[in-house]
Amino acid sequence: MTRILIVTDAWHPQVNGVVRCLDKVGQELRTIGYDVDYLTPERFWTMPMPTYPEIRLSLASLGAIGEIIENYAPQHIHIATEGPLGLLARHYCTSHHLAFTTSYHTRFPEYVAARLPVPCEWSYAYLRWFHDAAAHTLAPTRSVVEDLKDKDFQHVVEWTRGVDSTRFAPGPKTLFQDLPGPHLVCVGRVAVEKNVEAFLKLDVPGTKIVVGDGPQKAELEAKYPDAVFVDRKQGAELTAHYQSADVFVFPSKTDTFGNVMLEAMACGLPVAAYPVMGPIDVLTDPKAGVMEDDLAIAVTKALTLKREDARAHALKYSWQVCATMFRDYLVPTLSGHEQAA
Structure with a gap:
């Protein structure tokens, strides 16, 4: 062998x-x-x-x-x-x-x-x-x-x-029911290089939800009390957070790929991101995600996309x-x- x-x-x-x-x-x-x-x-x-x-x-x-x-x-x-x-x-x-x-x-x-x-x-x-x-x-x-x-x-x-398209798949919205919509979620390490604060600064309607841990979490949690911070999730809990959101926001400008974008789209969640390395190679179908230098505009446009189109794009990738x-x-x-x- x-x-x-x-x-x-x-x-x-x-x-x-x-x-x-x-x-x-x-x-x-x-x-x-x-x-x-x-x-x-x-x-x-x-x-x-x-x-x-x-x-x-x-x-x-x-x-x-x-x-x-x-x-x-x-x-x-x-x-x-x-x-x-x-x-x-x-x-x-x-x-x-x-x-x-x-x-x-x-x-x-x-x-x-x-x-x-x-x-x-x-x-x-x-x-x-x-x-x-x-x-x-x-x-x-x-x-x-x-x-x-x-x-x-x-x-x-x-x-x-x-992406594991069996584990990450569309499902019912079971979370965030008591929070004002639309529900915008960001998943990943809460660290300065991930540019999470750019997400939290957005002047857009709805609730911003950060899923993850990291060295910047305590600082940002104190600075943005209106946002919802959730500890790192795995397995079915992580999938439920993707399924229950309306848009996945990927604010990073330093990632080389961004696996979380594939996970989100596999769950039927459209993506909003900057037009930088990583997103420009992953979000090649405009029906699955939106890239704009103004991230707030990207979020607004992504809210109009169909969940089934995001899912279809993610299925092009496999382990x-x-x-x-x-x-x-x-x-x-x-x-x-x-x-x-």
């Missing part, structure tokens, strides 16, 4: 698009006969990331990483993140002449610049160095691919995302296709083959 090792600093219990994508891809690959293992922070002591304690940084050693790789002897290695585990795995692979692939999930330079006085150019220089050693760097949309190429990244290819693309981009480690022999 072909063995695939995925190295990622982002893993459970984190709830985000990176974790969801890597988990779903592994599940799909296992169903078609691959042996998939993950090298994650679960195996090591961790410490909270400065300014972002929800994210844990692994305190691993190169020796420990090397031992895990040697014991598993993968035929393919994919390094999904550029954090401590990804960096150590990259070092081990390059020093042992093992080929590998990487993926670019997050506009990390913009996230850092939003918190610290670190120029984006410095962070992009690190990312360019990190990914240029890979046979392929998988990026989530055509816009991201072109943006990275413009920044002199090499070997960048497009790798789309998926099976996502996993197949991932598999096709993998490269043999070479040394892994020799170990298996």
Whole structure:
């Protein structure tokens, strides 16, 4: 059985698009006969990331990483993140002449610049160095691919995302019945780089509902008492929040894709967003979502869209296709083959 090792600093219990994508891809690959293992922070002591304690940084050693790789002897290695585990795995692979692939999930330079006085150019220089050693760097949309190429990244290819259209599906509106409508919902991490405040500032009728946790939640909850803040939801509870809303508002200008948009549309919820990287690649059908530089206008227009059209657009995406693309981009480690022999 072909063995695939995925190295990622982002893993459970984190709830985000990176974790969801890597988990779903592994599940799909296992169903078609691959042996998939993950090298994650679960195996090591961790410490909270400065300014972002929800994210844990692994305190691993190169020796420990090397031992895990040697014991598993993968035929393919994919390094999904550029954090401590990804960096150590990259070092081990390059020093042992093992080929590998990487993926670019997050506009990390913009996230850092939003918190610290670190120029984006410095962070992009690190990312360019990190990914240029890979046979392929998988990026989530055509816009991201072109943006990275413009920044002199090499070997960048497009790798789309998926949605579980059985779990996320239309249903009755069971929530928000006592709140003035229309009901506008925003789901995701409540952090400065997600631009949630732009949603809360909108001068539009109805009730604004924020679903999620994050470092900015307490501040925004105090600043916008008319908004409704709900803790992070999963499973059927999350689906119910999508089903019960009238428009999904995606205010982020830094996301590379935005899986939550697919989840919302799969539940029949039209999307309002800015015309930026992520939405411009996902909201390609104007019947499913609206993009405007004025987010309030986008919300107003999205309220006129049909829920069945949003659902139809989401059905164009699947985790099976996502996993197949991932598999096709993998490269043999070479040394892994020799170990298996």
